[in-house]
Amino acid sequence: MSLAELSRLQPRDIARYLRTSGWVEAGRVRYAMRWTLETADSPARVLLPALITLTDYATRVADLLYAVASVENRPARAVYTDMALIDADTQRVIVRTNAPPGTVAVADGLTTTAGINHLLLSAATSEALGENRFVLPGKKPKRARDLLAQALLEPGSEVFTIRIPLSPISGQLPLRHMSLPEPPFGRRVSQLLYRAAWAAHDAAARSLATQDLNGFAAGVNSGVTADLCAALAALGSTARDGFAVRFGWASKWSIPQTYNRPTITFGRALLPVLIEAADFLRMRNTAHHAHATVTGLVVALRQATQNSGGTVTILAGPGSSSDLLDRRVTVHLSEDRYRQAIRAHLLTESVTFDGEVTRQGNALVMSEPNLR
Numbered sequence: 001m002s003l004a005e006l007s008r009l010q011p012r013d014i015a016r017y018l019r020t021s022g023w024v025e026a027g028r029v030r031y032a033m034r035w036t037l038e039t040a041d042s043p044a045r046v047l048l049p050a051l052i053t054l055t056d057y058a059t060r061v062a063d064l065l066y067a068v069a070s071v072e073n074r075p076a077r078a079v080y081t082d083m084a085l086i087d088a089d090t091q092r093v094i095v096r097t098n099a100p101p102g103t104v105a106v107a108d109g110l111t112t113t114a115g116i117n118h119l120l121l122s123a124a125t126s127e128a129l130g131e132n133r134f135v136l137p138g139k140k141p142k143r144a145r146d147l148l149a150q151a152l153l154e155p156g157s158e159v160f161t162i163r164i165p166l167s168p169i170s171g172q173l174p175l176r177h178m179s180l181p182e183p184p185f186g187r188r189v190s191q192l193l194y195r196a197a198w199a200a201h202d203a204a205a206r207s208l209a210t211q212d213l214n215g216f217a218a219g220v221n222s223g224v225t226a227d228l229c230a231a232l233a234a235l236g237s238t239a240r241d242g243f244a245v246r247f248g249w250a251s252k253w254s255i256p257q258t259y260n261r262p263t264i265t266f267g268r269a270l271l272p273v274l275i276e277a278a279d280f281l282r283m284r285n286t287a288h289h290a291h292a293t294v295t296g297l298v299v300a301l302r303q304a305t306q307n308s309g310g311t312v313t314i315l316a317g318p319g320s321s322s323d324l325l326d327r328r329v330t331v332h333l334s335e336d337r338y339r340q341a342i343r344a345h346l347l348t349e350s351v352t353f354d355g356e357v358t359r360q361g362n363a364l365v366m367s368e369p370n371l372r
Helices: 003-007 011-020 057-072 076-084 106-129 142-150 185-210 214-222 226-236 268-284 335-346
Strands: 024-029 032-037 044-049 088-095 152-154 159-165 243-248 263-266 288-303 310-316 328-333 350-360 363-371
Touching (some): 011 044, 011 076, 044 057, 057 076, 106 185, 106 226, 142 185, 226 243, 226 263, 288 335, 328 335
Antiparallel strands (some): 024 032, 032 044, 088 243, 288 310, 310 328, 350 363
């Protein structure tokens, strides 16, 4: 990088990169801030110049950049790109194989790339669907496929970098005149992937100690799916000692303080658990919920044939069986009950049904319903 390029890096963007990469601010030194990172050998330290107006600002940034690149075992140009990129979230998948340094076997590289594809697609699909599922549908939503087409991948021998583009903020009023806008779809996918990956990691660690996979079912509320678990297992299948995923956030959009653990490390012992979890969630997808209750608004109606009833879809709300909350349940009704459901829909009134709920693919279906 030239000194001109380095002089354009803003201190706040460099600080954002350091913070989301695990570095910790450790005090001020005159016109610079000290940052440290715990490593396997000893703590690494860098100095971030606080003022872009310093005459030697670019030289100081160069020192910091090459120090960070050395610690991360990455090209300085790649680190510079991450620091300068303010309109894309970045995830780095770190996979160390048995190939010679600086290389990766073709088959291993293809496996890792396919795993990244499935991982990102699973998170984008979950966000696009807007609901929690044990197993994702085979046909992915167009919005998820479009995001995958726009995302960029920078493959490496050990580090595969994913860049998720974020929509620009256009026509935004000053914050005093409006509430904060909703983050763009790409940022919401990054956040869901963060939550889901951590939930899968923690469930796998607990399962390794207790031999109980139920933590993965609970993790579905955080975006864990059979598809995500299978993708994570695939990422580690070629690694000699597991793999890690490191999250970086574009500075254009703020990130809640709860997203403060940037690196998730999946040790090799967790990989078989993830494979078991994928099968476990697929089995749960066909589970029965005998004598369940669903209470909520009718959000869709479909008449079968004239005078023969129809099908309604209910968004399960408070009063429903706990494992149905916020899920859509399909109920087949007789003509009389279908008319009652139409009336409730027009009046925006809740309805309550009791019956046996089964999973049919990704759908929840209630049979022999009793209307309360």
